[in-house]
Amino acid sequence: MEHNNSDGSDTQHSSINEADPKPDDAAENEDEKKEEAAVLPPASLEHVSEDIDQFLVTMHKRNDGSNTENVEIPGYVEKYMDIVEEKILKYDVGEGKPKWGEVAEEDLWLLTTADRISKLMALLNDDPEKEVSDVRRSLVNRVNLVHQRTMSYLEEDFRFLIEESRIPSELDPGGNSNDNYQNTFDYKGKQEVKDEEIQHDANFPGYSEDAIASLRKIARAMLSGGYESECCQVYIISRRNAFEEILQKLGLERISIDEMVQKVQWETLARDMIPAWVNTLKQCMAVYFPGERKLAEEIFAENSSVAEGLFSSLTRGLVIQLLNFAEGAAMTKRAGEKLFKLLDMYESLWDVIPKVDGLFLEDSAEELKTEMDLAKTRLGEAAIFIFCDLENQIKSETARTAVPGGAVHPLTRYIMNYLTIAGDYKDTLEQVFWENSERGDSSRRQQQQKKKEHDGGGGGSEKEAASPFAVQAMKVMDLLDASLEGKARLYKEVALRNFFLMNNGRYILQKIKGSKEMSEVMGNTWCRKKSSEIRNYHKSYQRETWNRVLACLNQEGLSVNGKVHKPVLKERFKSFNSLIDEIHKTQSTWVVKDEQLQSELRVSISSMVIPAYRSFVGRFAQIFDPGRQTEKYIKYQAEDIETYIDELFDGKPHQSIGRRRT
Known part of the structure; x- marks a missing residue:
């Protein structure tokens, strides 16, 4: 028998198609192998590897359906296992295996070795249920062990790369708003964040x-070697940790629905957690999910189903976490100050749902959209309840003490500031009311009819006339007007009643006109009607207050037969002075x-009183004797009256002109 002293390839070509040696020849063959081993020099890793690669190629080309268990495995397979095990032993007992990237030759060796042994495994384990010889079984076990060891090294390298080579996120969380609507609703305008304005994390996903x-090379080797589960587990754990880091930087805490409902204060939710949730949802759909999909597709480029599965597993878990937060927010105790934060969340879901189709496969996308729609519906239902509860807040406000000075009532400020903010959410509220129209009113026809009545049969489009939100806003305004009329009756003075209604009506109208959205909701007809009401209150106030003053300056009844009746004139001046003092003292x-306003x-009062007073004094001042008599009855100059009028309505008492002069 002839041998090739370098790699034993002649043995390969002469033995591939031979059957296993007969049992009687086993001892003789074993002796021959020992003799060959004693004569041949140590096998070269390069040569043995080439022999095995050729063997695998030849076996692949055969592909004739014959049973590979009848094929004799060349002796250089054992030699190859010896060399590989020796190198692995050096890793274990020496300084350890180099980290990936430290020695390029070592990285390449590990990949090619893993690939070669995986192919041997596939050949040797062609049909594991069939009986094989003890020698073959021993070889199979040995190859399995070496295969496991090489795969464990690849797993370590994969973990090292995906965890240690990632550039940490340096995102600016942004999006956190300190708006607090609970008490005064000091609102400076709704902050809308569009996708193009979202701060993109330039480092994400953070791999060169x-x-x-x-990572792609290692993943390919592990998946082809049957270690898909291990590779995917490392990937999932690492990427979940990366997302946890992102969520922390975005300010979103992991919290259960029960904790939100029972333990977390609403102020904390409104100030910190809900803005962070809105920002996180938008960032995920616009930045992180597309980036994560691309990463999975690049690393698992040769197995799209694995890439899709990993992406879906990672992102679905995060989406469910976000939706649970939304459910919890919708389940918290409902109160007026919560409406706009809930609408922020509703809007965010409304905006991102259409983007699901572009990120997920059809089945996953439909399932996620269904769950997101459900969370959005829960938020909408809560918003409807809260907005409609404004009715109860107005009805339950039964103050028995009048607001000092006929000022704008706190209820008026609260409701109008609330509606002003609601105007910023007009489109969203209209959408919410349409989706939940049965909660806004009992009948859509009733809604349309009520709106038309307020608009005088017109003044708005059909869309506006049919808006349940507009109808509900009208209802709130009607209730507020009725409540203010009841509160006006708490004032004993008729003038002050009208002043109070004028003051509050003007505040209401200015708030509506100051909001483009609420102006559209209420309509031009409503605004004209409200302006007319305010003018009537103004006229009634003037009539009750200043007509009495003007009556004192009326020239009728002062002359008898062309001669001024001095006692009557004196009484007129005394009455005028007394009224001016009283009005100044009271209405300041x-x-x-x-x-x-x-x-x-002040201008309207001055325009009535000052010219009439100047005329009256100019005509009748000479009737009095110069000196003390004139000073007694003509106490004020026109300029003094102007000063008095300019001191009205600022909420603080002023001294009389006489006291100032002393």
Whole structure:
């Protein structure tokens, strides 16, 4: 028998098609192998590897359906196992295996070795249920052990690369708003964040092209070697940890529904957690999920089903966490200050649901959209309940003490500030009310009819007329008007009643006009009607207050036969002075915070009183004797009256002109 002293390839070509040696020849063959081993030099790893690769190629080309268990395994397979095990032993007892990237030759050796042994495994384990010789079984076990060891090294390298080579996220969380609507609703405008304005994390997912290429090679080797589960587990754990880091930086805490409902204060949710949730949802759909999909597709480029499965597993878990948060927020105790934060969440879900189709496969996308729609519906139901509860807040406000000075009532401020903010959410509220129209009113026809009645049969489009939100807003305004009329009756003075209604009506109208959205909701007809009401209150106030003053300056009844009746004139001046003092003392404590209305009132009063007073004094002053008599009855100059009028309605008492002069 002839031998090739370098790699034993002649043995390969002469033995591939031979059957297993007969049992009687086993001892003789064993002796021959020992003699060959004693004569041949140590096998070269390079040569033995080439022999095995050729053997595997030849076996692949045969592909004739014959049973591979009848094929004799060349002796250089054992030699190859010896060399590989020796190198592995050096890893274990020496300084350990180099980390991936430290020695390029070692990385390449490990990949090619793993690939070669995986192919041997597939050949040797062609049909594991069939009986094989003890020698073959021993070889199979040995190859299995070496295969497991090489795969464990690859698993370590995969873990090292995916965890240690990632550039940490340096995102700016952003999106956190300190708006607090609970008490005063000091609101400076709704902050809308569009996708193009979202702060993109330039580092995400945080791997260089070289790192991704290495991860792809390792993943390919592990999956082809039957270690898909181990590879995917490392990937899932690492990427989940990466997302946990991202969520922490975005300010989103992991919290259960029960904790949200029972333990967390709403102020904490509104100030920190809900803005963080909104920001996280938008960031995930616009930045992180697309980036995560691309990463999975690049690393598992040769197995799209694995990439899709990993992406779905990672992202679905996060989506469910976000939806649980939304469910918890919707389940918290419902109160007025919560409406707008819930609408922020509703809007966010509304915006991102259409993007699901582009990120997930059809089945997963439909399932996620269904769950997101359900969470959105829960938020919408809570919003409807809260908004409609404004009715109860107005009805339950039964103050028995009048607001000092006829000022704008706190209820008026609360409701109008609330509606102003609601105007910023007009489109969303209309959508929510349409989706839950049975909660907004009992009948859509009733809604349309009520809106048309307020608009005088027109003044709005059919869409506006049919809006359940507009109808509900009208209902709130009607209830507020009725409540204010009841509160006006708490004032004993008729003038102050009208002043109070004028003051509050003006505040209501200015708030509506100041909101483009609420102006559209209420309509031009409503605004004209409200303006007319305010003018009537203004006229009634002037009639009750200043007509009495003007009556004192009326020239009728002062002359008898062309001669001024001095006692009557004296009484007129005395009455005028007394009324001016009384009005100044009283109405300087009345309150008009609206500077424009305050100025309009003062100008309108001055335009009535000052010219009439100048004319009256100019005509009758000479009737009195100069000196003390004139000073006694003509106490004020026109300029003094102007000063008095300019001191009205600022909510604080002023000294009389006489006291100032002393």
